[in-house]
Amino acid sequence: MKQILAEILTIGDEILYGQITDTNSQWISSELDQLGIRVVRKTTVGDTEEAILNAFTEAEARADMVLITGGLGPTNDDLTMPMLARHFNSEIIMNDDVLAHVKDFFERRGRTFTELNRRQALVPAIAEVLHNEMGTAPGTWYERDGKVFVSMPGVPHEMKNLMKTLVLPKLANFFQTPVIYHKLIKTVGIGESFLADKIKDWEDNLPDHISLAYLPSVGQVKLRLTAVGENREELKKDVQDLIDALIPLAGKYIYGYDSTTLEEAVGQLLKAQNKTIALAESCSGGYVQHKITTIAGSSEYFQGGVVPYHNRHKINILGVKPETLEEHGAVSEPCVQEMAEGVRKLFKADIGASSSGIAGPGGGTDEKPVGTVWIAFADGKETITKKLQLTQNRLLNIELTQIAVLNLVRKSLTR
Amino acid sequence: MKQILAEILTIGDEILYGQITDTNSQWISSELDQLGIRVVRKTTVGDTEEAILNAFTEAEARADMVLITGGLGPTNDDLTMPMLARHFNSEIIMNDDVLAHVKDFFERRGRTFTELNRRQALVPAIAEVLHNEMGTAPGTWYERDGKVFVSMPGVPHEMKNLMKTLVLPKLANFFQTPVIYHKLIKTVGIGESFLADKIKDWEDNLPDHISLAYLPSVGQVKLRLTAVGENREELKKDVQDLIDALIPLAGKYIYGYDSTTLEEAVGQLLKAQNKTIALAESCSGGYVQHKITTIAGSSEYFQGGVVPYHNRHKINILGVKPETLEEHGAVSEPCVQEMAEGVRKLFKADIGASSSGIAGPGGGTDEKPVGTVWIAFADGKETITKKLQLTQNRLLNIELTQIAVLNLVRKSLTR
Numbered sequence: 075m076k077q078i079l080a081e082i083l084t085i086g087d088e089i090l091y092g093q094i095t096d097t098n099s100q101w102i103s104s105e106l107d108q109l110g111i112r113v114v115r116k117t118t119v120g121d122t123e124e125a126i127l128n129a130f131t132e133a134e135a136r137a138d139m140v141l142i143t144g145g146l147g148p149t150n151d152d153l154t155m156p157m158l159a160r161h162f163n164s165e166i167i168m169n170d171d172v173l174a175h176v177k178d179f180f181e182r183r184g185r186t187f188t189e190l191n192r193r194q195a196l197v198p199a200i201a202e203v204l205h206n207e208m209g210t211a212p213g214t215w216y217e218r219d220g221k222v223f224v225s226m227p228g229v230p231h232e233m234k235n236l237m238k239t240l241v242l243p244k245l246a247n248f249f250q251t252p253v254i255y256h257k258l259i260k261t262v263g264i265g266e267s268f269l270a271d272k273i274k275d276w277e278d279n280l281p282d283h284i285s286l287a288y289l290p291s292v293g294q295v296k297l298r299l300t301a302v303g304e305n306r307e308e309l310k311k312d313v314q315d316l317i318d319a320l321i322p323l324a325g326k327y328i329y330g331y332d333s334t335t336l337e338e339a340v341g342q343l344l345k346a347q348n349k350t351i352a353l354a355e356s357c358s359g360g361y362v363q364h365k366i367t368t369i370a371g372s373s374e375y376f377q378g379g380v381v382p383y384h385n386r387h388k389i390n391i392l393g394v395k396p397e398t399l400e401e402h403g404a405v406s407e408p409c410v411q412e413m414a415e416g417v418r419k420l421f422k423a424d425i426g427a428s429s430s431g432i433a434g435p436g437g438g439t440d441e442k443p444v445g446t447v448w449i450a451f452a453d454g455k456e457t458i459t460k461k462l463q464l465t466q467n468r469l470l471n472i473e474l475t476q477i478a479v480l481n482l483v484r485k486s487l488t489r
Numbered sequence: 490m491k492q493i494l495a496e497i498l499t500i501g502d503e504i505l506y507g508q509i510t511d512t513n514s515q516w517i518s519s520e521l522d523q524l525g526i527r528v529v530r531k532t533t534v535g536d537t538e539e540a541i542l543n544a545f546t547e548a549e550a551r552a553d554m555v556l557i558t559g560g561l562g563p564t565n566d567d568l569t570m571p572m573l574a575r576h577f578n579s580e581i582i583m584n585d586d587v588l589a590h591v592k593d594f595f596e597r598r599g600r601t602f603t604e605l606n607r608r609q610a611l612v613p614a615i616a617e618v619l620h621n622e623m624g625t626a627p628g629t630w631y632e633r634d635g636k637v638f639v640s641m642p643g644v645p646h647e648m649k650n651l652m653k654t655l656v657l658p659k660l661a662n663f664f665q666t667p668v669i670y671h672k673l674i675k676t677v678g679i680g681e682s683f684l685a686d687k688i689k690d691w692e693d694n695l696p697d698h699i700s701l702a703y704l705p706s707v708g709q710v711k712l713r714l715t716a717v718g719e720n721r722e723e724l725k726k727d728v729q730d731l732i733d734a735l736i737p738l739a740g741k742y743i744y745g746y747d748s749t750t751l752e753e754a755v756g757q758l759l760k761a762q763n764k765t766i767a768l769a770e771s772c773s774g775g776y777v778q779h780k781i782t783t784i785a786g787s788s789e790y791f792q793g794g795v796v797p798y799h800n801r802h803k804i805n806i807l808g809v810k811p812e813t814l815e816e817h818g819a820v821s822e823p824c825v826q827e828m829a830e831g832v833r834k835l836f837k838a839d840i841g842a843s844s845s846g847i848a849g850p851g852g853g854t855d856e857k858p859v860g861t862v863w864i865a866f867a868d869g870k871e872t873i874t875k876k877l878q879l880t881q882n883r884l885l886n887i888e889l890t891q892i893a894v895l896n897l898v899r900k901s902l903t904r
Contacts, residue, residue, distance in 0.1 A: 090528045092518030093702070099533075103507030113505045114540065116533035125529065132547075258508070267563050267605040287536070288564050289503050292644070298508065353796075359782025360775030363796050367774025370850050370883055378798040380806075381768075381778050387793050387836060391806075421802060435785050463599050467623060468785055470646065 077302075078111045078249045081133040084118040085126060085145035085154055086228060098143050098233055105237060109246055110254040110302075111139070121145060126157040130223075138221055138249060141241075144228030146211035148193045154225055155197060155214075162216055162223075164200035168192075169212070172203060176210045201225075204240045208232045213240065222248060252302060255309035258289075259297040259317065261327040262336055262481045266290045269297075273323050276316075284312060292470065293477035294336070329484055336480050337365040343487045344375035344425075351483065352421035353379030354392055354413040356404065357431035357447055358475040365476055377421040382413070392416035405430050405442050407450075407459050414452035426452045427483050431462070433471045445471055449479050451486045458486055493526045493664045496548040499533040500541060500560035500569055501643060513558045513648055520652060524661055525669045525717070526554070536560060541572040545638070553636055554660065559643035561626035563608040569640055570612060570629075577631055577638075579615035583607070584627070587618060591625045616640075619655045623647045630659065637663060667717060670724035673704075674712040674732065676742040677751055677896050681705045684712075688738050691731075699727060707885065708892040709751070744899055751895045752780040758902045759790035759840075766898070767836035768794030769807055769828040771819065772846035772862055773890045780891055792836040797828070807831035820845050820857050822865075822874050829867035841867045842898050846877070848886045860886055864894050866901045873901055 082099045089096045096118065103113045114137060119125040126145070133140040145154030159166045173195035180187040194210045197203060204213030204224075209232040216223040224241050226233045245251075261269060266288050270277070277286055283303055289296040299316060301309040321328070329339040344351055353363050363379045366372050380391055385404055388394040393416040398408045410428045418426025431447025438444035445464035450457055462478055464471045497514045504511045511533065518528050529552055534540040541560070548555040560569030574581045588610035595602040609625045612618060619628030619639075624647040631638040639656050641648045660666075676684060681703050685692070692701055698718055704711040714731060716724040736743070744754040759766055768778050778794045781787050795806055800819055803809040808831040813823045825843045833841025846862025853859035860879035865872055877893055879886045 089515075090518060090531065091522045092515045092520075092528075093704075095512070095515050097510070100504075100507045100510050103505060105507075107506050113507075114535060115544075116505065116531075118531035120529060256506070256508075265600060267603055268601070270564055270605055271603055287502055287566055288562060289509065290562065290644070292646070298503065300506075355775075359787075360770075360778030360794065360796070361782075363775030364779045364887075367776075367796075367798070367848075368884060368887065372774075373798055376798050378796045378802050379775065380795050381775070381782075381793045383782070383788055383791050383793040391793075391835065420806065433782075463597065465623070467646075469783060470623070472779075472783065 076252075078139070078251055079114045079137040080106050080111050080139045080141060081137040082113060082116045083129055083133055083140055083142045084116070084228075085121065085142065086118070087120040087151075089118050089144075090120045098228065098230055101230070101234065102141055102143075102237065105242060106141075106245075107254060107256065109242060110251040111245065111249070112254070121151045121153055123153055123157060126153055127161060130157065130161045134218075134221060134223070139245065140221075140223045142223065142225045143233055146194075146225070146227050148190045158201070158214065158216065158223065158225055159198035162198060162200050162218065164198040166196050167199045169195050169197045169203055171205075172197065172212045175205070175212075179210050204236055206232055206236055208235050215241075215244065217248075253304055253306050253309060255301045255303075255306055255313060257299045257313045257317070258332050259299070259320070259328055260294065260330045260334060260336075261297065261324065262294045262329055262477060263485075264295065264324070264327045266295050269295055269324060269327065273320060276320055276323055280316070281312070283309075284316065293474050326485070329481075336477060336484070338369055340480050340484050340487075341366065341369050341372055341375060343484060347487060349424040349487075350375050350377050350421075351425040351427065352377045352417045352423035353479075354417035354426065354428040355379060355381050355479075356383060356388070356413070356429055357433045358429040358472055358479065359383070359433075361472055361476045362427070362429070362479045365480065377423040380417055380420070388413060392420065403442070405432055405446055405448055407448055407461070410448040410450035410459055411452070411457045414450035414457060418452050418454065424453060425483065425486075426450075427479055428452075429475050429479055431464075431471070431475060433475075434466060434468045447471065447475050447478070449475065449482055451482050453486070458482065493554070493666060494529045494552040495521050495526050495554045495556060496552040497528060497531045498544055498548055498555055498557045499531070499643075500536065500557065501533070502535040502566075504533050504559075505535045513643065513645055516645070516649065517556055517558075517652065520657060521556075523669065523671050523715075524657065525666050526660070526664070536566045536568055538568060538572060541568055542576060545572065545576045549633075549636060549638070553664065555636075555638045556656075557638065557640045558648055561609075561640070561642050563605045563625075573616070573629065573631065573638070573640055574613035577613060577615050577633065579613040581611050582614045584610050584612045584618055586620075587612065587627045590620070590627075594625050619651055621647055621651055623650050628655065630656075632663075668719055668721050668724065670716045670718075670721055670728060672714045672728045672732070673747050674714070674735070674743055675709065675745045675749060675751075676712065676739065677709045677744055677892060678900075679710065679739075679742045681710050684710055684739060684742065688735060691735055691738055695731070696727065698724075699731065708889050741900075744896075750784075751892060751899070753784050755895050755899050755902075756781065756784050756787055756790060758899060762902060764839040764902075765790050765792050765836075766840040766842065767792045767832045767838035768894075769832035769841065769843040770794060770796050770894075771798065771803070771828070771844055772848045773844040773887055773894065774798070774848075776887055776891045777842070777844070777894045780895065792838040795832055795835070803828060807835065818857070820847055820861055820863060822863055822876070825863040825865035825874060826867070826872045829865040829872060833867050833869065839868060840898065841865075842894055843867075844890050844894055846879075846886070846890060848890075849881060849883045862886065862890050862893075864890065864897055866897050868901070873897065
């Protein structure tokens, strides 16, 4: 089966100079992916004739389709249309349908139609016009030697509407596309290389039509399985069989799939078990609570929490014993135990969780260097603690502590 | 003066497939822009040998420098190092310094160093190693015929640290870039177009060698002044004169300059006035406290806070009157007043600040639709409140509330 290849070309100085974020190309990628079209390259070039023409020629040589966004305004620095005309040896003509639409578009909004606006209706004669109902710059479609070029406006909502209503159906029809099925497996609490060691045999025995990628981020590793074939349901089953075989090897690190986040996974566990939670965060400074409350509906299981940034608040608000702090200090196992138990009682929650550590850059000692963190989980029956030895970087320590606290809750709820 | 040209190359299937957003290339663009280096192309290719090698060759032909991110993990789908070795006809060798660093990195975290981890220390013999103190994948630097290649890890905080501490200074030195002086003026509490109106005359009279850019982000607008010349001290003085003229026009919106964040500016005010603060956050769910505690040394002025996510905790922990909640509801002026005053007393802080609102997507009513938020500031003498009418988007509402609370504290402290 022939794999259909695509390139995405973004045109505009403002993206090269870092003045705006290109969110279009990620969106286009993921839409093409759903169609089983493989994006092999993304390119951004500026508003110069040579750069644009070279990009057209190179992309046409490599891919079956080239999807272009940007450079369609009516001013002189917008070069996409004239360069497409040159690339396809076509003259530029005034398209009456587009002209009528642009005039109408301005009239409806009570804006004056100027000579400059007429230029939006100039398109290469060879192009098939794709009607842009949300704006004035038309989409255009080109075919040559079994390959396709599509030009679309850079304004995200205009481009997305054109893609969904016209471009994607036309592409699926033009190229008889294979099916690609992806599954993301999300893990926490294990590094990339350790995970790779654990699942080596499983990975070595993947069938030919399924590939694996490791996608690490701070404190987490995602595994991506990609299956290529003809039948989506069969691919889905093949991937599920592989996941079933993976679970005995690494199941305890897997918290979810696809777009599920760790805070969402913990929320789903709490909801399913009909339990509520409260947090006592010292070194993580409220970040765990923030993560939990980004999830819509978290008020069902999140009672609240305290950030006792100084010892006397640990004592007065959470009931940590003064002698615990005197004997062991705030960054200690007994302290996080009492914090987790105390916040659980204060908020009348089923579960209490806590953190106390030295985020840095100051405050480290020989015995407890920067990056030393204790965390705890309490459910009224038992209290589980864990010591972390993190980094020299304050923000990273806060991020890693937040992940570790959520993961401790997750693991404790799935024992 | 010769214009120095750069290309940015991102390596990774996960970006081509649209599964992760490439934020690195925009950041790199804007850093290069500030050095006066012109980015002429951005390219993303996948994890295949041919695509990577072709991208190297093409970029080297067009630009003076090629900045590469990604593809540096220890697994088999990470190809950047071997392809760089092939491109520069160099063999791959084990670098003892990198190996020692990787071993140390694992040991410090109490993790086992495996055979796979050793591969992180394999670098092309021709490369100059750029020490990555934040991770295990080293940066590498290559020179050939007056051109430079730099390879960096794809993990954003590792890449940014390498760029700032090593890559940008080396590039400025290697290419003898002209003197460019930037100043960021940071504003909050006013929209881009309103700010532009207020400072129009000032902007119209900028001298030729100084340009202005508006850089809007969520809830804030940055103004960037860029001066180009030959003498840094002169440029600095010219820019300072312009800022002195700007302050009478827009000074009350300006909270800081350059890398100063709003939470840092508020921290500096508290420190200068020798005051402490405590937070009671309902709809912002701990996010203000998280922002405050990202700043090193915040324990000097941050006492702590409470997230009372349900009404009974507002009553029991913060002392909000039950009749206040019955009569006005939790999202009301009297409620945030009592929350701010209550948390101030609970933590024996000089200042209390609070938030209560409907973050959404659920919970809205005709009278109090999603996006209705009340915030308050209390210092024992008076309590200042503010009502916000925000958006339909939960995450945006949390972000905008956090900014508004910090800005309310800032404004109250600078009355």
